[in-house]
Amino acid sequence: MAAFAEVGLMPELIRAVEDLGWMLPTPIQSESVPLILGGGDIMAAAETGSGKTGAFALPILQIVHEALRKSASAGKGVSQSNGSSQQNVRCQLNVQDRDAVFAISPDGLRCQSRAPQSWAGCRATVGVFAGKVYYEAKVTDEGLCRIGWSTQASKLDGLGFDAQSFGYGGTGKKSHKRRFDDYGELYGLGDTIGCMFDSETMQVSYSKNGQDLGVAFSVTQNLQGQVFYPTICLKNAEMAVNFGETAFEYDPPPGFVGIAKAPPSTTATAMDPPRSAHGGERRPLCIILEPARDLAEQTHDCITDFGKYLKAPTVANALFVGGVDAKAQARALREGVDIVTGTPGRITDFINSGKLSVDKVRFFVLDEADRLLDTGNQPAIMQLFRQFPKSGKGMDRLQVLMFSATLHSEEVKQLSSQICQNPIVIDLKGKGSVPDTVDHVIVRADPHEDRTWLQTAPKVPTDNVHVLDSIGPNVSTKECYSEAVKRLKPRILRRIIDAHKMDQCLIFCRTNFDCDNLETFLNQLGGGQGFRGRREHGKENPYSCAVLAGARNMHERRMALECFKAGEVRFLICTDVAARGIDIRELPYVINMTLPDRSEDYIHRVGRVGRADTMGLAISIVSTVPEKVWYCSVKGYRPWLEPDAENTRTNKEGGHTVWYDESQYLKDIEARIGHPIDTLGPDMSLPASIQARSTVAYGQQRGGGDTSQAAEHMQQIRQSVEQLARLEWEAQTSFLTLGRKFGTAR
Numbered sequence: 001m002a003a004f005a006e007v008g009l010m011p012e013l014i015r016a017v018e019d020l021g022w023m024l025p026t027p028i029q030s031e032s033v034p035l036i037l038g039g040g041d042i043m044a045a046a047e048t049g050s051g052k053t054g055a056f057a058l059p060i061l062q063i064v065h066e067a068l069r070k071s072a073s074a075g076k077g078v079s080q081s082n083g084s085s086q087q088n089v090r091c092q093l094n095v096q097d098r099d100a101v102f103a104i105s106p107d108g109l110r111c112q113s114r115a116p117q118s119w120a121g122c123r124a125t126v127g128v129f130a131g132k133v134y135y136e137a138k139v140t141d142e143g144l145c146r147i148g149w150s151t152q153a154s155k156l157d158g159l160g161f162d163a164q165s166f167g168y169g170g171t172g173k174k175s176h177k178r179r180f181d182d183y184g185e186l187y188g189l190g191d192t193i194g195c196m197f198d199s200e201t202m203q204v205s206y207s208k209n210g211q212d213l214g215v216a217f218s219v220t221q222n223l224q225g226q227v228f229y230p231t232i233c234l235k236n237a238e239m240a241v242n243f244g245e246t247a248f249e250y251d252p253p254p255g256f257v258g259i260a261k262a263p264p265s266t267t268a269t270a271m272d273p274p275r276s277a278h279g280g281e282r283r284p285l286c287i288i289l290e291p292a293r294d295l296a297e298q299t300h301d302c303i304t305d306f307g308k309y310l311k312a313p314t315v316a317n318a319l320f321v322g323g324v325d326a327k328a329q330a331r332a333l334r335e336g337v338d339i340v341t342g343t344p345g346r347i348t349d350f351i352n353s354g355k356l357s358v359d360k361v362r363f364f365v366l367d368e369a370d371r372l373l374d375t376g377n378q379p380a381i382m383q384l385f386r387q388f389p390k391s392g393k394g395m396d397r398l399q400v401l402m403f404s405a406t407l408h409s410e411e412v413k414q415l416s417s418q419i420c421q422n423p424i425v426i427d428l429k430g431k432g433s434v435p436d437t438v439d440h441v442i443v444r445a446d447p448h449e450d451r452t453w454l455q456t457a458p459k460v461p462t463d464n465v466h467v468l469d470s471i472g473p474n475v476s477t478k479e480c481y482s483e484a485v486k487r488l489k490p491r492i493l494r495r496i497i498d499a500h501k502m503d504q505c506l507i508f509c510r511t512n513f514d515c516d517n518l519e520t521f522l523n524q525l526g527g528g529q530g531f532r533g534r535r536e537h538g539k540e541n542p543y544s545c546a547v548l549a550g551a552r553n554m555h556e557r558r559m560a561l562e563c564f565k566a567g568e569v570r571f572l573i574c575t576d577v578a579a580r581g582i583d584i585r586e587l588p589y590v591i592n593m594t595l596p597d598r599s600e601d602y603i604h605r606v607g608r609v610g611r612a613d614t615m616g617l618a619i620s621i622v623s624t625v626p627e628k629v630w631y632c633s634v635k636g637y638r639p640w641l642e643p644d645a646e647n648t649r650t651n652k653e654g655g656h657t658v659w660y661d662e663s664q665y666l667k668d669i670e671a672r673i674g675h676p677i678d679t680l681g682p683d684m685s686l687p688a689s690i691q692a693r694s695t696v697a698y699g700q701q702r703g704g705g706d707t708s709q710a711a712e713h714m715q716q717i718r719q720s721v722e723q724l725a726r727l728e729w730e731a732q733t734s735f736l737t738l739g740r741k742f743g744t745a746r
């Protein structure tokens with residue numbers, strides 16, 4: 001039995017985490033999972049990268065799945081496939097799930113789109129989430145065709161344009177996430193294309209006139225369990241489809257059946273009556289709040305991944321964040337959602353408009369709880385909390401879970417006293433510390449000593465705070481040195497990058513404008529044209545970069561993160577929007593261009609490395625002189641674009657700037673972590689203290705990633721873990737017994 005079983009997780013979830021290579025629960029998971037399964041409220045603080053997402057998501061999935069199964073077996077019809085409606089639904093092209101210009105014949109097996117300029121699409125009435133299915137589509141008139149599979153969340157007029165759709169076009173290209181790669185061969189008038197979806201291997205493949213063209217796509221595991229519908233997308237073309245009601249022109253490959261004949265237990269239908277939205281059965285059981293969109297998306301993906309083996313019924317997750325098509329979210333609600341992950345704004349919008357009902361909610365999770373409060377979400381949290389049902393008892397009562405690496409502020413404690421019931425505090429590392437997998441050091445930027453800021457090349461764009469001030473070799477004003485440090489820091493950054501031969505590093509800047517400027521600087525060094533959602537000049541350019549900042553739109557941010565994770569750009573320049581929670585596997589380096597003015601933000605930023613037992617290095621460039629920076633609290637006003645004498649004054653003088661004192665912020669951070677931070681050598685070399693203990697390269701696992709060693713270790717500790725599990729179980733039971741005795745209703 002694996003140690004994940006000892007904390008009480010069900011086999012389907014264990015299988016999913018084992019697929020991720022997780023062999024043992026991390027300490028926060030060992031502590032939290034049994035307590036959540038046992039019904040307790042929790043406030044959990046553990047280091048960055050210690051596996052907090054799994055600590056709350058895994059037990060929640062388990063309880064939600066059990067609740068759904070109980071409800072389904074009680075005949076309430078919450079399963080993905082209750083059979084009743086589907087058995088009456090014929091598989092055909094769906095007139096209710098098509099673009100306006102897409103024509104469908106009365107028998108639902110022929111379609112046409114005559115718009116010459118634009119693509120239009122349609123899905124079938126029946127989709128599949130298990131088994132191996134096949135359908136055929138024949139080109140019956142010349143034009144552009146693309147065919148394949150998509151989920152309901154995907155747009156119809158661009159099959160293969162997003163992460164949830166997979167297409168194969170007549171031009172011999174396969175398409176997914178807007179990537180068009182050569183595949184198969186051209187097809188056109190008279191050709192019959194077979195479309196296969198294998199949910200066991202999660203592969204999509206095609207045949208042309210009976211000839212197998214091979215695997216086109218390996219669908220990412222996080223889409224496992226989603227319902228995929230046959231999808232046709234046309235531009236001035238016509239096709240006939242056969243879903244298997246009548247004999248196919250070419251036999252499906254062995255093991256595949258026509259989707260029209262697939263067992264109802266493996267299919268779902270878009271024609272099912274709404275199972276949610278007031279009156280349906282399937283309303284959210286869990287609401288997870290995240291402080292930022294990117295983080296919400298990451299948590300949502302993790303939950304989808306963890307839940308991929310939960311079947312009959314599957315657990316439906318939805319992401320509710322701004323910048324994403326609200327129509328798709330409304331559609332997901334209509335289909336029935338069990339776990340909602342999102343940002344407070346979008347979730348409250350949906351509740352206020354009556355589209356999202358919270359009368360069944362059993363879990364309320366505040367991830368990065370302190371950040372949620374810092375960003376002004378207290379009223380939204382309280383508004384949500386007031387609407388959740390609180391009358392359940394024992395295992396059915398509302399559970400509130402608060403997680404973060406820094407969870408010690410008075411505001412957090414106050415909130416927990418308002419919304420948690422006898423919370424169990426799990427504090428694994430005291431007042432927010434830096435994990436010992438993170439080496440962190442500073443480099444001083446001293447414009448008095450280092451005069452390279454006077455060089456004219458490479459040009460360093462700065463933030464325009466000092467455009468009206470006199471700057472030069474013979475000027476020694478505070479303003480001059482402030483501008484000097486702005487010009488010096490990017491030069492130091494370059495030295496660091498070169499000295500450490502960095503090829504993957506997250507670089508934190510203070511503002512969106514600073515990100516833009518640094519992007520321009522690095523592009524200039526590498527001769528790039530600038531990255532705006534394009535994947536060019538990636539690996540060959542030693543300074544290739546992308547930006548992940550609040551001012552960029554969701555698509556750009558997603559592309560930036562994706563390209564960085566895939567190693568297509570070397571540097572990801574970001575604001576604090578990426579400081580919390582964002583998980584980039586085996587990231588070796590983080591650089592702070594400026595220290596954050598709050599010590600907890602430092603803990604979160606440097607915690608982007610050293611995750612999951614991987615070693616990482618965080619370097620902060622710290623100015624020795626005060627720096628004047630923009631500080632504009634007026635929404636939409638951007639004084640840096642046209643700085644004048646008035647707005648470059650400080651806040652106190654009625655302007656929009658402040659003097660930023662990094663030496664003081666460094667002291668605050670050192671006070672928080674309880675020791676001084678080492679400094680890099682003049683040649684950017686690591687201090688001897690770090691060199692002496694570093695045994696593996698940054699970005700690699702501390703133990704060298706030897707899984708046989710881990711397995712052996714697991715075997716050795718098995719007995720103790722079993723004993724602990726028994727004790728844990730006794731603790732849980734006593735908790736519940738006490739709960740019953742004293743009553744747990746709020």
Ligand SMILES: Nc1ncnc2c1ncn2[C@@H]1O[C@H](COP(=O)(O)OP(=O)(O)OP(=O)(O)O)[C@@H](O)[C@H]1O
Nearest residue numbers: 022024025026048049050051052053405581583612
């Ligand atoms: N039990 C485990 N075994 C191995 N790897 C794990 C385990 N649990 C989590 N991980 C990995 O550790 C990394 C960090 O996990 P996660 O993002 O949940 O951390 P976190 O504690 O939420 O961090 P942060 O405070 O920065 O948000 C992820 O890459 C995850 O896949």
